[in-house]
Amino acid sequence: MTRARDLHQRGLNALNRGRPLLGARAFRAGLRIAPDDVRLLNSLAAAEAALGNTGQGFALLDRADQLATPETAGLLRQQRGLLLILVGRMDEALVCLDQAIPLLRRDPLVLARTLLNRAMLHQIAGRVRPALADLERCERLGRELGLDRLVAKAVHGRGSCELLAGNIPAALRDFDRARVVYESHADGMLPVVAVERARALLAAGLHSDAATELDYALARFPRTRMDQEHAEALLTRAQVALAAGDLTAAKTWASRAESRFRRRGNETWAAVAAVTKVRAEFKSGKRLGVVAAHAAELAGRLTDLGLQNDAEAAELVAARACLARGDIGKARGHIRARSGPKSLPETRLMRRLALAELGAATGDRRAIFANARAGLDLLRDHRSRVGSLDLRTTTTSLGRELARAGLAAALDHGSPAVVFGWLERSRAQAFRFQPARPPDDDDTVEAVAELRQLAHQVRTAELAGKPDADARRRCAQLERVIRARGWQAEGTGEHFADATFGQVRAALGDATMVSYASADGRLWALVITSARARLVRLGSLATVSESLAKLHSDLDASCGRQLPAALDRVIKASIQRRLEALTRELVEPVRPMLGDSDVVIIPTGALSAVPWGLLPDMTGRPVTVSPSASTWLAGRGTELSAPSRWLFVAGPDLAHADDEVLQLAKVYGEGAVLLGPDATVASTLQALDGCTTAHFAAHGHHERENVLFSRLDLSDGPLMAYDIHQLQSAPAHVVLSSCDVGQTVVRNGDEILGFTAALLYSGTKTVVSSVASVDDDAAVDVMAAYHRGLLQGRRPAHALADATLIQPLMPFVCFGSS
CATH class of the missing domain: 3.30.420 (Nucleotidyltransferase; domain 5)
Known part of the structure; x- marks a missing residue:
């Protein structure tokens, strides 16, 4: 029997590492030695269910029940509950787990796992508080037993609850904590936590990053044979494709998920996958009558299965399809009087959008405005809870549609005041929040330092005509790591009011x-x-x-x-x-x-x-470009300080940089001048913090694919947009005289990212930079004239308008407030 116990433990270790196939082999070997061992039968049932053989799992439990003793009754009830979860029979599962927990007080290990499973059941049903209570108890037991893997799973579960509650930074922190343990103790769980991270990134609107996580998970699930989790990953991939507007891919992924769930006998999850597919069909705008009927049928099925949130989402698809066909009466019947207490934020947004569309169909402009405004307020609350600029500048597809509905109604109304209000409500919202500094933990600081060193190496290799592909790949990897750390920063929950x-x-x-x-x-x-x-x-x-x-x-x-x-x-x-x-x-x-x-x-x-300054009507005219009227007004509230603390920085490999900086230093007199090897990132950041006027003559690079790492080249590596957010007090006025770092990536909702944008987000009032390539030689005289104008008391837009008259085709723009 010792051999059977050893095999049982070996199987449990494999199962807990996310390796059900290895676990099943060990359990079967043990049963050949001890065919009536209840614990072996119980564990093999779990392994078979994880492999997709739920029928075999239930048969094994039925056999074990016939051999049960008071000591094993709780164990068998909890296992049956888990299998019922896997086939979507949630209510029956909860009964089993509730019955099991009182019977497991003398077996803390199984009790902890049962609490973990019941928490998962509560989470699936949207019951966050009881889920968190079970997870807290599970984590405590895991720590008492010294089981890091179990603690990690409890933390993983807590992250899922935080995601359900809409706290994306907290969810990502928990997922990363769990992942660290999984890497050394349960590598089979890595694709599972990757799917959870993808769900969080999807909720944040980062579709590309979510797809990357899912592609990693989907490549690894076939090795682990975790069939349920594999199917859930396929479903999440469909949801990501839908959010990104790739309707063909969304339908394909959803169909694959639905088929896999049905093979498992899990009709509940199959119905959820079907809702995703019907949402993609609705978006395609074809066969809307069929879509409406199918969505309504799915809503009824999901209601019977106890999934009220998913049922409401399906009803809303039916309502929107009816509205698109002009069937207002049927549409009304599919929109509930109010969302249920367990409705997720996405469903609440969808309901607001459906009501706004109903208002448009009936000519009720007040209903359009009220519902679009309420939906956008929900999104603003969500944004206020994240600290990462990367997350603050993303917009969900529902958010875009709500903003579009409100603006369309405002344009139809024609009132300038009303249009103004909707423009401000729906653009550049990230500027409405206090700037948040990126994480400065040791791991992040180390990653940033390595990135800076490698980026310098990449630049040197490029200038020598010998590109370093390995260093470039490592840079991309480090950028992903640093961004991911930034996503975990939480916001204050506060925001500034829009300008009237x-x-x-x-x-x-x-x-x-x-x-x-x-x-x-x-x-x-x-x-x-x-x-x-x-x-x-x-x-x-x-x-x-x-x-x-x-x-x-x-x-x-x-x-x-x-x-x-x-x-x-x-x-x-x-x-x-x-x-x-x-x-x-x-x-x-x-x-x-x-x-x-x-x-x-x-x-x-x-x-x-x-x-703008190159357009004939604007040449010689003071022009200021701002992300929103609210941002412009906020900057106007603080008059630009007279230049008092000056900083002039010349970067490497730019022929006229030193001459330009030295010429400007003569114009100003005293000030910090950083040339050659003195123009390091550290010295520049130290001098930049809190200065009134800073001027950079340095090569810049606008990174379209990863704009947080747009940069200026300095002597020891790049000064990145990421670094700007570390400043305690942003410089009041910055001039970037070279290259095209005035360019930005514009996300939905006119949210901007790039080096110039980073300065504005950090509190800089005015940035002068170029939106196209600049002739660095010709720019020297323009910049000298510009700064002379500033010293004569002219505002930046006026000084720039005059200075650019002396050279043609100078694409400089005055951003912010002037």
Whole structure:
């Protein structure tokens, strides 16, 4: 019998490591020695269920029940409860686990595992408090027993509850804590926790990162033979594809998940997968009558199965499909009077969207505004709870649709004040929160240091014409690690109020604000002065985006190059055509209201990359570009300090950097000047913190794929956008005179990321930078003229307007408030 006990323990170890196939082999070997051993039968039932053989699992439990003793009764009840969970019979499972727990007081190990399973059951049903109570008790028992793996699973479960409650940073922290233990004690659980991380990232709107986690998990599940978890990963992959707008992939993944659940006999999870597939079918806009009927049928099935949240989500799909077909009566019947107490945030958002769409269908503008506003308020509350800028600047697909519904109704209404309110409610919301510093724990600090050293190595290799592919791959890996650590930062829960229409008009003085918006592929301009406001319909966003892309290509082609005369004339003529096209689309329709006033531009989407000063109407005119009217007004509330603490930094491998910085230092007199080997990241950050004016003449790199790591090259490595958020007191005014680090990546909701954006988020009031490549030689005189203007008391936008007149095609933009 000693041999049977050894085999049983070996099987349990394999099962707890997430290796059910190895566990099943050990249990079967033990049963060949001791065929009536209840514990071996019980454990083999668990292994068979994990492998997808639930029928065999129940048969083994039935056999074990016939051999049960008072000492094993609790063990068998808890195992039956677990199998019932795996086949979706939740109510029966809860009864079994409730019966088992009082019987297991003398077996703390099995009791802890049973609490873990009951917590999972509570979590699936949306009962967060009882789930957390069971997990706390399980974790305590695990620590008393010295079982790190069990403690990790309890922490893992707590992360799932935090995710259910909407606390994404806390969930990610718990998942990472569990993952560290799994790496050394339960590697088979790594794909399971990867799926949970993917769910958290999906909830945050980071679809690409979620897909990466899932691809890792899906590649490993076949080795572990964890069939239920594999099916759940397929379902989550479908949900990620749906959120990313890849409807074909969403339907394919959901179908695969549904088939796998059905093979397991799990009709509950199969129905949830079917809802995901029908949501993708609705999004495709085809066969909406069939979609509505199927969604309604699924809602009834899910209600019978006790999954009220999923049932409500299915009903809302049916309602929206009916609305799209014009069947308002049926749509009303599918929208509940109120969401249930266990409805998830996504379902509550979907209900608000359905009610807004119902308002649009019935001409009830008040209902549109009320429901779109309530939904966006829910999203703002969610954003206030995260500290990572990466998470704050993401928007869920439902959030985009809510904002679109509110703005469309506002544009239809036509009131400038109403349109203004909806623009401010739905754009650049990340600026409404206090800046949060990135994590500065030892692991993160070490990763950042390694990234800086390797990035410097990559840059050196590139300049030598010998690219270092291995170092580049390691840099990408470190960037992912640092971003992931940042996601765990929590916000304060507080936010700043949006600016009101009246406040902005009062602050404009003699200036004119042009706030651009897009809806259904068309651009609009809301033109505001202190005396009047007007909503102007413009042309196609696609047309403007195409002209802008071609302009950038031409500017890059002509920048700082000695081209053959004929080619130079062709490119210059092309640039003028692109500028004229942009003028026709963006400026001519609003020209009557501009006069000769200063202009404040609030761009949308691709318009963040317009070199406004090159447009004929704007040349020589003070222009300030800000992410939102609220951001502009907040900056105006604090007058730009007169230059007192100056910083001038020259980066390496830039021919005129030293001359530019030394020339500016003469203009200012005293100030910190960092040249050559003195221009390190550490010395720059120290001098930058709290200074009034900083000027960088350094190569910059706008990282479109990972904008938190857009950077300036310094002597010992890059100064990254990530580093800017570490500043205790951001510089009031920053000038970036080289390259194109004024460019940004614009996420949905006009959320911006990049080096310039990092400065603005950190509290810098004004940033002057370029949205296209700059001729560094020609920029020296422009920058000298600009700083002389500042010292003469001119505001940045005025000083820049004058300075750029001395050189053609200088694509500098004054960002923020001026």
